[in-house]
Amino acid sequence: MPDISARFEGLGVGFAPYLQPPGPEIVRWTVGEPGFATPKEILDVAIGELEAGNTKYTRGAGSMELCQGVADYLSKHHEIEVSAEDVVVTPGAKQAMLYSFLITTMPGDEVILLAPSWASYEPMLEFIGAKPVHVPVRKDNFHPDLDAIREAVTDKTRMILLNSPCNPTGAVFTPDEIRGILEIAVDNDLWIVSDEIYSRMVWVDWPHVSPASLPGGMERTIVVNGWSKSWAMTGMRLGFLTGPPNAVKAAIKSQANSASHVPTFMMEAARVALSCDGSVEEFNLEYKKRREIMKNGLSELPGVRVIEPEGAFYIFADITGTGMTDTEFADGALEAGVQLIPASLITGGEGFIRVSYATNEDAIHEGLSRLRSWLL
Numbered sequence: 001m002p003d004i005s006a007r008f009e010g011l012g013v014g015f016a017p018y019l020q021p022p023g024p025e026i027v028r029w030t031v032g033e034p035g036f037a038t039p040k041e042i043l044d045v046a047i048g049e050l051e052a053g054n055t056k057y058t059r060g061a062g063s064m065e066l067c068q069g070v071a072d073y074l075s076k077h078h079e080i081e082v083s084a085e086d087v088v089v090t091p092g093a094k095q096a097m098l099y100s101f102l103i104t105t106m107p108g109d110e111v112i113l114l115a116p117s118w119a120s121y122e123p124m125l126e127f128i129g130a131k132p133v134h135v136p137v138r139k140d141n142f143h144p145d146l147d148a149i150r151e152a153v154t155d156k157t158r159m160i161l162l163n164s165p166c167n168p169t170g171a172v173f174t175p176d177e178i179r180g181i182l183e184i185a186v187d188n189d190l191w192i193v194s195d196e197i198y199s200r201m202v203w204v205d206w207p208h209v210s211p212a213s214l215p216g217g218m219e220r221t222i223v224v225n226g227w228s229k230s231w232a233m234t235g236m237r238l239g240f241l242t243g244p245p246n247a248v249k250a251a252i253k254s255q256a257n258s259a260s261h262v263p264t265f266m267m268e269a270a271r272v273a274l275s276c277d278g279s280v281e282e283f284n285l286e287y288k289k290r291r292e293i294m295k296n297g298l299s300e301l302p303g304v305r306v307i308e309p310e311g312a313f314y315i316f317a318d319i320t321g322t323g324m325t326d327t328e329f330a331d332g333a334l335e336a337g338v339q340l341i342p343a344s345l346i347t348g349g350e351g352f353i354r355v356s357y358a359t360n361e362d363a364i365h366e367g368l369s370r371l372r373s374w375l376l
């Protein structure tokens with residue numbers, strides 16, 4: 001058997017080992033996946049499209065109607081003004097991230113990540129030869145340290161990767177912080193790749209602000225977003241990106257040379273989903289309820305410190321007060337019947353655990369009761 005390419009040597013797979021389903025007796029707090037069914041309205045459109053025979057090759061960036069829908073959505077919800085031609089619909093936000101990394105870096109270039117960051121960024125950057133440079137966020141609230149970001153810029157830096165609302169910390173960066181990061185990017189002529197997949201899940205008083213909506217932001221920001229989280233469509237693999245014309249042209253080439261396009265019969269369903277605000281709001285009410293239960297329950301555990309979860313559906317809790325490492329804590333929790341993520345799996349996560357409250361209320365209550373029996 002011939003050797004595979006060296007590109008895969010030591011390449012990680014994010015949290016994947018922890019995302020395998022354990023036995024049915026284990027409560028899973030690991031997966032960042034909505035516990036809701038995909039809204040029926042969306043499914044009905046997809047089924048209708050299948051029955052109508054919309055199963056053939058089509059426009060690579062997505063149908064014009066869908067791309068126009070995305071442009072309208074971005075204008076309505078996030079004050080991002082783009083045309084349909086500036087939108088590329090991709091197989092999940094993850095694929096859009098990969099295109100964005102290919103577009104903004106060459107092998108050896110540095111990318112500033114705000115640590116701890118989503119587990120997939122680092123291996124994805126390493127996959128294409130870019131170098132992740134981790135700049136720690138503030139430990140008290142997980143917000144960015146602008147001075148530290150500025151200091152981390154070198155002549156090799158090409159891009160700052162933003163993810164607000166954030167997986168894993170739940171932080172929602174303030175409009176001033178986003179402005180500050182854009183200023184650093186402008187001063188150093190850097191790209192920003194802004195992963196806004198949780199943009200509709202904000203539980204604090206300040207809004208989600210995209211750098212692309214700020215003066216001078218659109219020309220250097222690639223916005224990545226998608227349908228997985230707010231519409232409970234994780235398995236349908238639908239995401240999108242938008243950015244300045246040179247980046248969009250390159251994204252179209254990236255897609256033409258890899259995925260071609262997303263499933264044709266899903267395009268109209270994705271377009272319809274963008275106006276299903278009722279479902280998004282209904283899910284959000286549930287998430288807010290679950291967040292309170294999880295936050296209060298974890299806070300009552302001895303040695304566990306919860307930092308205010310501001311958005312997305314994660315809590316990043318400091319467990320150093322238990323005297324255990326995060327891996328020992330995760331192993332103990334699993335023995336007690338709860339699967340959660342020890343955050344030392346990612347740079348800057350030592351001493352923390354990540355839990356997702358996306359699943360369902362029963363799993364949260366049951367998991368908390370098991371942890372109480374273990375720790376109290």
Ligand SMILES: Cc1ncc(COP(=O)(O)O)c(C=O)c1O
Nearest residue numbers: 032092093094118167226228239
């Ligand atoms: C921060 C972040 N970005 C992107 C994704 C991937 O989204 P998609 O399912 O659209 O590929 C996830 C999924 O967990 C995520 O947490």
